[in-house]
Amino acid sequence: MIINIIIAVIVAIIGLFVGLFLGNSKFIGSLKNKKELLEKDIEYAKKEAKEIKEKANEEAKSLRKKEIVEAREEIHKMRKEFDKEIKQQKDEAKALEDRLIRREENLDRKEENLDRTKEKIEKEKIEIENMKKEAQNKLNEIANLTEEEARQIIMNEVKEKYEVDIAQKFKEIKENYEEDAKKYSKWVITTAIQRYASDVTSEITTSTVVLPADDMKGRIIGREGRNIRTFEKLTGTDLIIDDTPEIVVLSCFNPLRREIAKRTLEQLVADGRIHPARIEEMYDKTKTEVEEYIKDAGKEAIMRVGIKQPHPEIVKLLGRLKFRTSYGQDVLEHSIEVAQFAGLMASELGLNVELAKRAALFHDLGKAIDHEVEGSHALVGGQIAKRYNERLEVINGMQYHHNEVDPMTPEAVLVGAADALSAARPGARRETLENYVRRIEQLEDIAKSFRYVDKAYAIQAGRELRIIVQPDKIDDAIAEKLSQDISIQIEEKMQYPGVIKVTVIREKRSVSYAS
Template sequence: MGVIYGVLLLVLCFLTTYLITKNFWQKKYEEEVRKFNEYQKKIKEEKEKEKLKLIEELRKELEKEKIKILQEYEAKLKEKNKELEKLADTYKQKEKEYYFYLSQLQKKENELLTTEKIYKIKIDYLDKLINEYHTRITKIPNLKIEELKEELKRSLEKEVWNEHFEELKKIKEKAKNEVQILAQKIILEACQKTALPVAKEHSVSFLTIPNDELKGKLIGRKGRNIHLIENLTGAEIIIDDTPQKICIFSFHPKRRALAELLIKEIINEKEISTEIIEKAYQKVLKDFEEKSFQIGLTVCKELGIENFAQELIKTIGEMNFFVTYGQNLLFHSKEVAIIGKNLAINLEINPLNVIRAGILHDIGKILPNQENLPHQTIGANFVKTFEENNIVIEAIAHHHQTDNFPYPECYVVSLANSISHIYGAGKAIDFDEIFKKLIKIEELCEEHQLVKKAYAFQLGREIRVLLKTNKLDEKEGQFLIKDLQQKIRNELNLLGEIKINLIYEL
């Protein structure tokens, strides 16, 4: 019996110990769980605070960038507005002068017509006198009437001419001088009107992209990508709110072409980084040089030129991307070579040197000009480094002279250059009509009461309209666009699409 009690007691002690131990570890476990949950909650709160802080920093940074871009855009817009207003004032002043000289010319023409009428009256009077003399003379017998009549007529003509010769001479000289002045005014006015469109044509390129989302990728964080592209190519990249358009600005055609090729190369990349841009630029530059070399090689083969250095051939190819006096520089140089060849053959001069000098005569226009030298001197010095024939070098150096040529070939190249420029000027585009049409389009848009200012681009096919209000909804905006398009078509008889972008005032 004692054994049973002992066993029971032992079991009871074991159970008691187990329950106490279980309760102790259960409380410890719950305490650890509670601490873990508090620690996890604390970490979550810290991460949330850090996330909110980062979002706030990004928001402030984007806000600053937005303000900066808006300020730059407004500054450029104001500058363009001032330029256009100044150009409009100049145009109005020249128009007033033109009409003034036109009225003066009309006045002189009326004076000449009046003088002509007076002379006609005098001639009629003289004819009457002659008839009277004729009647009287017929009454006198044995006289040669025809001889007397001719003598009398010559005498009267001489007397009238001597009497009014100085006056007629003065009128003619004065009219000639006034016509010369008027012609000069018209030519200067035409030059001023065409200066802006020509500058735009030869300094700005527009690149079309698939969608506007690519603009942000192209700009990069804080503008890193776009600044790197500008530094590498030397061209200015303008990205504004024009849908699916990027503007590339540079007066240097090669830089503009490289920038366009580089953007086309990287635009379809999933991610654009500085490393990708630099790698793509090296590829584009290599492709550009190879393309220039092939163009130069093709031209040399067409002209039958041999033994040119590879650097010279590549530089000749690069002339294809430059313009001189409205002509493609390579086409002009090739034209000079062909014209010079024909002149040399007819003058019995060796045409080979003339062809070589003709294709190279303007090569100095695309070379760096560190010392501000004339392009013919730069070109001659550059060609001299390749041990070219001295006749060719002298022809390049003297192609703008009119006398004192060291070789006959120099005269032929100079003459061929002048002929090419004259021929090219005859094929120039009439920018005056284009400029007038753009001005008219802008005036028609600005006649609307909601329009503050209008700017026409791409030969009038794209118009940016700055509104006086920002309270137009989408329907009202589309109605305004339709109204302006219809007005322009009716007034100017334009066919095809006219794209109008509305810019709301902030």
């Protein structure tokens, strides 16, 4: 409606301008009429617009009131639901609190009951101990024996009564569960020994140097013995010059010192100039040469065994084993032999050959350290390997070979077995007469300390112990167990190279005469 009015006004204005422009009075009169009509229309339109506006305001107010009412209803509804939910949560919390209170009360009651029970048990325990002491005292009075004496009597009776059964059971277990293991282990060890057949050499504590002529002995001694004194002081060895033609002897328990002294003396003899200053010069030169020789020996050992290159310090320590001996056995050659044995047995068993060889080659590394470092050579060697970042499995194999730690891997057990094999080979090691006699006597004494042992003989240089028992007191089953018990005693009380075989002999002779 408003738009129509506006259009009409615009048309009227245009017509007015046109009328004025044309100067038509008639048109002007007509225009006045139209103006009046237009004014009426405008008045009507304003009135109608006012009514529309009022109507729109009323509708807007009505809509606003309606929205407010609906919003209030929605808020009331939400508040009601919220209050309901809060009430439900409060009810649940109260129920949980009630349960906790009841549980706490129950725990308090149980704790009180437990305390009463503990008190009752303690009282009963004290009463039982008192009763036990009274009974023990009465028993001691009746038997006239102490508790320890009575226990010993019972143990002896039980041992005598069930000794045959225990021995028989032991024999059955041993036969049933160890036969296959023994066969397989013997096969593995035999195969390894056959595949690695090395020469066995034994070191001695003296070295000889051949002289070009006997008059060289006087030059070695020097005026008033100054040359020989300087030589012995520098090298730490004893130089023995006797009537043996064209030979002098170097004596020292340290093979490294003896080797340096021998090379120094050979160079002095070859040079011909022998005096204190020249001896010192040759000694320093030879010492440097021997250090290089030690490194080369370590590298050669690693190459012979065929393992990955270790830390240079380990190589150097390994080379020093060339000049260490154990019961006269060259420790470096022994270590190489142990590594080869362990590697061969590991390959037969399908184990880690590299790990077995590495641990076996390094197992005596602690012997390369001087006596200033305390501890067994197995543990010291493991500490050295740990310092130079060797694997934990290698360190364990090194430290296990004297049973000072528990084995972590089967390869560690192989290292111990290979070490025993190398040490036990005929001629591999030797010992002094005094130690030998003492070991033989100790073996026989251990065997004779057991009941029913009649005689005991250590034979084969102490590598076998033969025991003759009383045949009427022991049967075959007990004889089997006796050999095992004696073996355990030897392992616990003695230190020895290799393996000792224990043989129990039970012989029953029946004699009669016909007349």
